[in-house]
Amino acid sequence: MIVYGSSLSPFVRKTLAFAAEKGLTVENKVSRPGQPDPAFLQASPFKKIPGFQDGDFQISDSTAIVTYLEAQYPEPNLIPTDPRNRARAVWFEELADTIFVGAAGKIFFNRIVGPRFMGVDGDEAVALKAEQEEMPPILDYLESIAPSSGFLLEDRITLADIAIASPFGNLRHLGFDLSRWPKTKAYTDAILARPSFATILERETAFLGG
Ligand SMILES: N[C@@H](CCC(=O)N[C@@H](CS)C(=O)NCC(=O)O)C(=O)O
Structure with missing residues (x-):
């Protein structure tokens, strides 16, 4: 799994910390603003960070990404079910x-x-x-x-x-x-x-x- 974007962004940092709390290993790729990685652009059509890729699945927006991670890797639970x-x-x-x-x-x-x-x-x-x-x-x-x-x-x-x-x-x-x-x-x-x-x-x- 790849998370695109610098963790100086609070949205990227949140996504990386959420994955780490789940015990997941993700690669963090920082795409240069002037020369964006085509895979990043595919994940994030409006160039917002974070972008995300898991195999052939791409998505952007930190909330969308953590929602995916929670559904795909339910344990440990990080989004309450109550x-x-x-x-x-x-x-x-x-x-x-x-x-x-x-x-x-x-x-x-x-x-x-x-x-x-x-x-x-x-x-x-x-x-x-x-x-x-x-x-x-x-x-x-x-x-x-x-x-x-x-x-x-x-x-x-x-x-x-x-x-x-x-x-x-x-x-x-x-x-x-x-x-x-x-x-x-x-x-x-x-x-x-x-x-x-x-x-x-x-x-x-x-x-x-x-
Ligand atoms: N709602 C988005 C916000 C993402 C966002 O605004 N990221 C900023 C960095 S903190 C960004 O990509 N800014 C660059 C731009 O707007 O072109 C999320 O949760 O991921």
Whole structure:
């Protein structure tokens, strides 16, 4: 199985960590933006990462990919089967992918991706507004629900934790100050310390020269 795209993307990182928690071995291929791998384009017609290939099956979108992995490799279960908890897992993934990454992505793009990898000046006003106005309500909400058990659902690792923790990897690369949200920091640090994330984050930190 191949996951296309850099794990600096929270969507790619989530997909790789989910596969790792399932004990699956996947190859991670980073396709060059200027010279995309034709197999990547087949998997992801709109060039969004991650793209995915398993034999003759291709698909894109992190949610579609983890849905496939869960159905194809049901054990260990990472997407709860209980109706309420399944709905909650979808909610946490959506919160992470749309609301959280919608805000944190503006900071990461303008301070790291644009200037360092795309040769464009970052818009610091956009980054600062996201940091000071958009992120705090999201982090306040997470602080109000940060689980003392260490896991959001069913006292065990699920997609909910993987999805929520993933963009915290980007905040870490940014040196984002989480001291106002200590429970959130402790909870997400513990998820990111799991081998499924730690290996990926070490590689990213080395890549970024940290
Ligand atoms: N809903 C998609 C979002 C994927 C996405 O937006 N990826 C970004 C990187 S974080 C991307 O490919 N951006 C490049 C582009 O938009 O051309 C998923 O969950 O995979």
